[in-house]
Amino acid sequence: MPVHQRKLEKLNGGPIGQNYEEMKSKTVHNVSSYTLSSTEERLLRRGWDFCIENKLSLRSLCRHMHNASQQLMKSCKKKQFSNLSDDELKALKSLKSNKNIVIVKADKGNSSIVLEKESYLKKAEEILKGNQFQEITNKNYHQERENELNKYIYSLLKDGIIDQELRFRLQSTCSSLSVFYGLPKIHKAGYPIRPIISTIGSFQYELSKYLAKAIY
Incomplete structure (x- = not known):
């Protein structure tokens, strides 16, 4: 791997192959009072088609593969590489812990919308109180x-x-x-x-x- 490519990956703080130019084209609409950090916004710009790597479940492996459990446990102790940078993982935890906002996909396109939770619930309640629904x-x-x-x-x-x-x-x-x-x-x-x-x-x-x- 060329030296300049390694430096770029280290600078980005993310996994190999991230296309940041493509990420910039994806829109985030923040209509809440919460101010997104640059990392949180970058995380949301990844879009709704982006999948976070699942963590490997040692318990599941041991349950379904008894004969090779010891070998699997040793091999799985190796560091698992994430497709999110360290900053983005912190941003993900920050957004998940914020109980005042709701992040949803837009009606059209792959945009992310950040809404006040109270406003989102109010809009939903207004629809549920309409004639098309019955309690x-x-x-x-x-x-x-x-x-x-x-x-x-x-x-x-x-x-x-x-x-x-x-x-x-x-x-x-x-x-x-x-x-x-x-x-x-x-x-x-x-x-x-x-x-x-x-x-x-x-x-x-x-x-x-x-x-x-x-x-x-």
Whole structure:
């Protein structure tokens, strides 16, 4: 490796291959009262497609590879290289610990939006109070709908419409509630949010995936 390249990498304080010119083109919109440090802003400019290296789990390795556990533990003691610089790791911890702001992806593009948490929650509550949503007071509503779906899927099995394999794939067990969140519209005044409902893990998720594939 050329000497000048090593010096540049040391100067950047980051891993090999970082394209800082490309990072500069990614936009960060800070509409909160919090002042981002240069490192925090650089971290956010990496965009939502950037993935932080996962830490290696020694417990998981020992559990699934008993025969080679001792050798694996010795080899995994070696330093793990991160794809974030030391300053960026500190900035990441700083942003995660700040309870007064919310960092979300923009409605369009790969931009990051820094919002006051209070403002973000207020925008979300205004949408939830609209006519398109209805408050459900029945605490057992979710479980009842899950049981209803499973009962219907079982009836399809009894009628010979689906097989046992598809039944187990579509039926739901210990599902979670759908998650509501909002994506700010950066090209509109006041940064209104577009409501998103993620059904991943919900009782109708697997059925929705199956129907979408069958239809399209």
